[in-house]
Amino acid sequence: MTNFLIVDDNEIWTVPTVRRLRRRGESVDYVTTARDALQKLSESSYDVAIVDASTDVVVRGRSTLADVLKEDFPSVRRIGISAIANTCLDPVAREKYDAVIGKSNDLDLIYQAADRSPTIPYKTP
Secondary structure (H helix, E strand, O other), rough: OEEEEEOOOOOOHHHHHHHHHHHHHOOEEOOOOHHHHHHHHHHHOOEEEEHHHHOOOEEEEOOHHHHHHHOOOOOOOEEEEOOHHHHHHHHHHHHOOOOEEEEEOHHHHHHHHHHHOOOOOOOOO
């Protein structure tokens, strides 16, 4: 079982994804803001954090959620997601995450990214 934290303000994608991951026996917490994600990270242990680009905002000084994850939670696999192809292809955004993927209903793409595979090219949902 993998412990997932999903940070996304778009319930249209997130709620079904959470439901499908839980059906596969995964532990999944879901929050809509970076600040709520920091709270969850202080309370629980996660293997993977899936962070939507639109929710990756500054939460401490000049550090975004992805920066804090990288610095303070190095064992957590950081997956950046976006419905916008340019975000997934942006080299600066790609540096912040272990993998960057497009929003998709394809759970295999999430599992590939979670399994510490190399950065996965953007895949159109």
